[in-house]
Amino acid sequence: MKKIIALALTLIMVFALAASASAADSGSVYWLNFKPELDEAAQQLASMYTEETGVPVKVVTAASGTYSQTLTSEMDKSSAPTLFVIGNQAGVKEWGEFAMDLTDTPIANELNTDAYNLYDEDGRLVSIGYCFECYGIIVNPDLIEAAGHSMDELVNFEGLKAVAEDIHARADELGFDAFSSSDMDSSSSWRFTGHMANLEYYYEERDAGGWTECPPELTGAYMENFKNLYDLCINNSLTDPADLATGGHDAENEFKTGKAAFFVNGSWEYAAVSEAVPNATMIPYYCGVEGEEKAGLNCGTENCWAINDTVSDADKQATMDFMVWLVTDPEASQIMVDQLGVLPYKQVPESTNGFLAAANEYAANGHYVMDWATNYQPNVDDYRAALVSALNAYNADQSDANWELVKTAFVDGWAVQYQAANG
Amino acid sequence: MRKGIFKNPLRRWFWLFLGPVTAAFTIGFVWPFIQGIYLSFCKFKLIRNATFIGFGNYVSALKDASFMHSFWYTALFALTSLVFINILGFAAAYALTQGIKGSNLYRTVFFMPNLIGGIVLGYIWSMIFDGILSRYGTSILLETKYGFWGLIILMCWQQIGYMMIIYIAGLQAVPEDMLEAAKIDGATKTQTLFKVTIPNVMPSITICTFLSLTNGFKLFDQNLALTGGQPFIIQPDGSTIKTTEMLALNIYNTFYNSNSASKGVAQAKAVLFFILVAGIGLAQLAYTRKREVQQ
Numbered sequence: 001m002k003k004i005i006a007l008a009l010t011l012i013m014v015f016a017l018a019a020s021a022s023a024a025d026s027g028s029v030y031w032l033n034f035k036p037e038l039d040e041a042a043q044q045l046a047s048m049y050t051e052e053t054g055v056p057v058k059v060v061t062a063a064s065g066t067y068s069q070t071l072t073s074e075m076d077k078s079s080a081p082t083l084f085v086i087g088n089q090a091g092v093k094e095w096g097e098f099a100m101d102l103t104d105t106p107i108a109n110e111l112n113t114d115a116y117n118l119y120d121e122d123g124r125l126v127s128i129g130y131c132f133e134c135y136g137i138i139v140n141p142d143l144i145e146a147a148g149h150s151m152d153e154l155v156n157f158e159g160l161k162a163v164a165e166d167i168h169a170r171a172d173e174l175g176f177d178a179f180s181s182s183d184m185d186s187s188s189s190w191r192f193t194g195h196m197a198n199l200e201y202y203y204e205e206r207d208a209g210g211w212t213e214c215p216p217e218l219t220g221a222y223m224e225n226f227k228n229l230y231d232l233c234i235n236n237s238l239t240d241p242a243d244l245a246t247g248g249h250d251a252e253n254e255f256k257t258g259k260a261a262f263f264v265n266g267s268w269e270y271a272a273v274s275e276a277v278p279n280a281t282m283i284p285y286y287c288g289v290e291g292e293e294k295a296g297l298n299c300g301t302e303n304c305w306a307i308n309d310t311v312s313d314a315d316k317q318a319t320m321d322f323m324v325w326l327v328t329d330p331e332a333s334q335i336m337v338d339q340l341g342v343l344p345y346k347q348v349p350e351s352t353n354g355f356l357a358a359a360n361e362y363a364a365n366g367h368y369v370m371d372w373a374t375n376y377q378p379n380v381d382d383y384r385a386a387l388v389s390a391l392n393a394y395n396a397d398q399s400d401a402n403w404e405l406v407k408t409a410f411v412d413g414w415a416v417q418y419q420a421a422n423g
Numbered sequence: 424m425r426k427g428i429f430k431n432p433l434r435r436w437f438w439l440f441l442g443p444v445t446a447a448f449t450i451g452f453v454w455p456f457i458q459g460i461y462l463s464f465c466k467f468k469l470i471r472n473a474t475f476i477g478f479g480n481y482v483s484a485l486k487d488a489s490f491m492h493s494f495w496y497t498a499l500f501a502l503t504s505l506v507f508i509n510i511l512g513f514a515a516a517y518a519l520t521q522g523i524k525g526s527n528l529y530r531t532v533f534f535m536p537n538l539i540g541g542i543v544l545g546y547i548w549s550m551i552f553d554g555i556l557s558r559y560g561t562s563i564l565l566e567t568k569y570g571f572w573g574l575i576i577l578m579c580w581q582q583i584g585y586m587m588i589i590y591i592a593g594l595q596a597v598p599e600d601m602l603e604a605a606k607i608d609g610a611t612k613t614q615t616l617f618k619v620t621i622p623n624v625m626p627s628i629t630i631c632t633f634l635s636l637t638n639g640f641k642l643f644d645q646n647l648a649l650t651g652g653q654p655f656i657i658q659p660d661g662s663t664i665k666t667t668e669m670l671a672l673n674i675y676n677t678f679y680n681s682n683s684a685s686k687g688v689a690q691a692k693a694v695l696f697f698i699l700v701a702g703i704g705l706a707q708l709a710y711t712r713k714r715e716v717q718q
Contacts (some may be wrong), residue, residue, distance in 0.1 A: 069679055076469045092683050094468070184564075186651075245562035246553045379681050386663045389655035392564050404656045412661025421681045 026055060027318030032074055033061040034303065037268060041339045042269045045332055049325060050369035055318050065186060068381075071095070075308075082311050082319040086127040087224035087302030089213055090421065092118050099126035099306035100316060104418030107305075107323045113344045116301045130327070131340035134359040135195045135266030138273060143167075143176055148155040151281075152417065157288040161232055167261055168236035179237035180260035184388050191264050192230065192385040192391065194374055197410070198298050199285040200226045201373035214376040216418045220411035225287035227403065229367035233264060234395060241395040255280075266298075266356040268390050274354060276367035282355040284362070284370065297355075298360035300372025303340070379417035386413050463690040468683055478693035483684075490692055492664055493673040494699075500571065500669065501639030504578045508635045509628070511579060512586030517616075519587070520594045530591065533584035541581075548577045563650060564573045570650040570667035579643055582638065586631045593619065593627030608635020627714040633708055643671035652676070668695055 033042050039061040046057035060081070062070035067085065074081050075098065086095050101124040102108050108128060111117070116129025124328075131285070137160075142149050147167045153159040164178040171177040182192060200222040205211045207221065234241040238260055239249050255263035256276040263273070273280050284295040307319050326332050327345040334349050341353040363369055377383050390409040394402040458470070463480055467473035484490055519526045536544075552563040552573050563569045597620055605615045621628075638693060646652075652665030652672060668676070674696060678689035 011511055068681075072469075072679070076471060094681055094683065242560045242562070243553075243557050245564040246549050248550060253575065287592075301646075382663075382676070382680065385652070385665075386655050386657060389564070389653045389663070390657050392562065393654065396561060408661055409657045409663070412665070413657070413660070416661040416663075423682070 018027075023357070027312065027314030028055060029057040029083060029315070029319050029322045030081045031057065031059045031083040031319075031322075032071060032085070033059055034067050034085040034087065035268075035340075036061055036064050038339050041335050045326065048332065049322055053321075053325075055322070057322060068094075077150060080308055080311060082162065082308050082315045083323065084306055084308060085302075085304060086118060086306040087304055089118065090376075090378065090380065092126055094122050095306065096120040096124075096126045097404040098309055099124075101125055102128055102307065105320060106260060107320060107327070110327050110345045110347065111174060112346045114342055116304060118304055126127055127306040129301050129304050129344050130299045131303050131336070131343050132356075133267045133303070133341060134282070134299045135198075135264075136284050136297040136355075138255065138263040138269065138280055138282050138355070139275050140255065140258065140261050140263075141275070141279055141281060143174075143258065146176075147174055147261070154283050154286070156293050157228055158287040160283075160286045164232055164236045164262065171238075176258055177236070177238045177260050179233050179262045179264070180231055180251040180254040181237055181239040181249035182244060182264065183239075183249050183251065184244045184392055188251060189245055189388045189391075190384065192233075193375070193387045194380075195266065195298065196230060196233075196264060196285060197226065197377075197387070198370065198372060198374040199229065199287050199289075200410070201376070202298070202370045203289055205371075206247060206375045209374060211371035213416060214378050214422075216422075217281075217415045218411045220407060222287075222289065223407050223410065226410075227290050229285055229287040230391075231398070233262075235398075241398070244395050245392045267353055267359070270341070270353045270355050271338075280354065282358045282370075284367075294367050296367035296369045297359040298370040298372060299359050299363075300375065302350055302372070302375060377417075378414060379421040383413055383417040428567050459690065460694055463687065463694045466684055466687050469660060476687070477681050480506075480687040481695070483688045484691040484695060487677075487688070487692075489664060489668070490670075490673055490677075492666075493670050495665065495669050496571075497640055497642075497669045499635055500574065500642070504582075504639045505632060505635045506573055507575060508582045508586055509631055512583045512588050512631065513628075515583060515587045516590030516594055517620075520591055528582075530588070533587055535584065536581045536587045539581070541644025544581060544647045545645045546578060548573065548580075549649050564653040567654060567666040570653070574642075574645060574649055574667070577649060578639070578642070581645075582635060584716075586635065589627050589631050590624065593624035599624040625711065629711040629715060631707060632711060633704055636707055637700055640696075640703065641671055642669055643675070646672050647675075670699075 026184060027047075031042065033039060033045070038252070039059070042059045042061065046059045046094065049055065051059050060070075060074070071081070071084060075084075075095075084095075086092055086099060101122075103125045108117075108125060111128060113129075116132055117125055118127045120126050139154065144151055144163065147163070147170070149163045151167070153163055167174060167176070167178040181188075183189070184192075200219075200220070203222045203225070204219060227362070234244065238254055243249075251260075252265070252269065252272060256273060257278075263269075267282070270280075281295055282418045284292070284297055286292055286295065289295075305323060306410070307316055307323075309316075311319075326336055326349070327343060328347045330349075333343065336343055337349050337351055341356045342351045359369075386409045387406070390402075390406040394406050462473055464475055464477060465473035465480075466476045466505065519529055523529075549563055552569070556562050556569065561569070563573050597634055601619050601623070602615065605619050610618065646667070646669045650667040652666070652668035655663040655665050665673075665676075670692075674689050674692045677685050677692060680689075
């Protein structure tokens with residue numbers, strides 16, 4: 001018996017050695033994926049690619065909200081990720097030195113726009129966008145009409161406010177409410193501290209003539225506009241604002257089951273929402289800014305690929321080949337488009353995402369695109385956590401003093417976190 | 424002669440038997456520990472490119488107001504939970520060794536919370552607390568005192584059963600003849616408890632206070648899941664104090680700050696944390712050991 005075990009163990013060792021030796025020759029790919037919702041498709045793509053080419057592809061997906069933790073520990077291993085995500089300027093600062101310069105590489109040549117690429121201080125192209133997204137307010141047009149209103153009313157804050165308040169006032173009679181719940185737990189708070197906050201940053205950025213790096217301070221000039229939309233959202237909803245702190249309300253489900261007409265979220269929700277509400281569409285963050293009738297959706301991305309510069313040349317090449325395959329192979333790129341919406345590459349199929357179509361329609365009609373200024377949030381986790389805490393206090397008691405705290409966390413907190421991250 | 428034959432092979436081969444354990448201990452504990460201490464003197468993003476900078480991290484750590492806040496908060500929490508867990512754990516053990524019907528069932532039920540993971544517990548309890556607090560228009564995330572007592576309740580619920588098992592073992596080992604002698608001498612129940620039983624279960628008390636004190640100081644999962652440091656005090660300059668953030672969570676949050684220098688600072692905090700927990704634990708052990716009765 002012992003002999004058999006010993007023999008088996010020896011065989012396993014030999015195979016393990018042989019396997020690692022053969023893998024090292026042609027290079028391999030290790031993709032540290034950032035989007036949990038892409039995981040299933042990414043695993044499928046990995047096995048398709050391995051089947052086709054024989055190159056091993058490993059996909060690991062970091063759990064929601066733990067990407068930086070996972071990346072930190074994975075990058076220290078001898079078999080570090082070859083393909084990872086640098087999604088914003090803070091990420092460039094943190095991880096840029098580990099990223100290969102992608103200028104004029106085969107994958108960069110497949111791009112049809114430079115809009116989503118990230119460069120470091122030396123002008124190296126450290127990461128390139130692989131999809132773009134949009135966010136705003138998702139609307140169920142059927143419910144708007146059932147309440148006796150029309151989508152044409154939703155062209156500015158006054159219109160949105162009138163419709164939302166009317167629906168909320170008649171919620172019992174109509175059987176549905178205006179906004180779905182805006183929970184403040186970690187699975188949902190980013191819709192407000194990350195996304196809705198963007199309206200303040202965006203207009204500030206526009207006044208400043210555009211940001212190219214994180215500004216050390218905010219002026220808070222558009223805080224009242226943020227308050228307009230935020231108040232509308234929490235006070236005309238299915239859930240009492242005081243109950244939002246620990247969450248537990250499924251906003252997506254509230255929208256899908258027709259209990260709410262509005263749902264603050266982004267284009268990645270299209271697949272989940274369109275089954276139940278096929279004609280769901282998305283409108284901009286109307287918040288009472290002058291000229292907002294010409295506003296469009298918030299378009300941008302945090303999904304940018306970087307190749308790890310510290311791995312072997314064979315691995316880098318294998319990774320590059322894999323990336324190019326993802327955006328040129330008809331079957332693979334179709335899967336990517338189905339999952340991610342619009343990919344900024346020359347050879348990928350057209351998207352079927354209705355929300356991105358809405359974004360394009362706004363842009364085509366001459367509306368301005370609100371870019372993702374939110375990507376500049378300094379020390380993002382701490383900044384948003386403070387904002388959540390302040391919003392919790394405000395939700396429970398909407399006093400002026402509590403709104404002052406929100407403003408402090410929003411505006412002064414930015415400067416503090418900028419110092420913490422860069423000081 | 425025989426002794427020599429037996430002894431020599433043992434001398435020659437002892438490393439073979441010690442080897443696996445020593446290797447495992449070195450790989451799993453000694454080496455990471457030494458490396459951790461070294462890293463606390465370094466500026467690093469990845470462990471492999473650490474640069475030595477001396478005591479700078481320790482200076483930053485000690486100057487960090489949030490670290491000091493979390494230290495006092497943790498100390499208060501650890502002491503409070505120590506008192507509650509041990510008194511209630513002992514009381515449960517005492518009650519369940521009096522021959523009540525169904526004692527075994529109660530023991531099992533009381534022990535079971537200990538089998539649930541901390542993160543899950545934190546989320547479950549946050550819903551329970553908010554289910555109650557929302558009736559009064561508030562939440563566990565809105566008041567520091569709710570967060571504090573919420574965490575105490577959670578820890579008591581989880582740990583009392585575990586300590587109870589240790590106390591039961593101690594109580595069952597109290598010599599019958601001593602108890603009988605006390606009874607014959609006319610001691611009251613209270614006298615027997617304080618003069619005979621408690622001195623005899625001192626070893627259990629030592630172990631239980633040690634465990635609950637160090638558990639209190641090291642608490643992480645439950646803290647993260649129940650309040651995550653909320654509510655914050657938003658100071659006029661925009662900086663924040665996370666009022667319910669304990670030491671371990673503070674170290675974690677420091678480590679994953681986007682500043683490139685913060686990882687070293689977090690590492691220095693972790694070393695200070697180790698010295699603190701080890702020091703307090705050892706001091707407490709020495710103190711209660713002195714009170715143990717030798718049978």
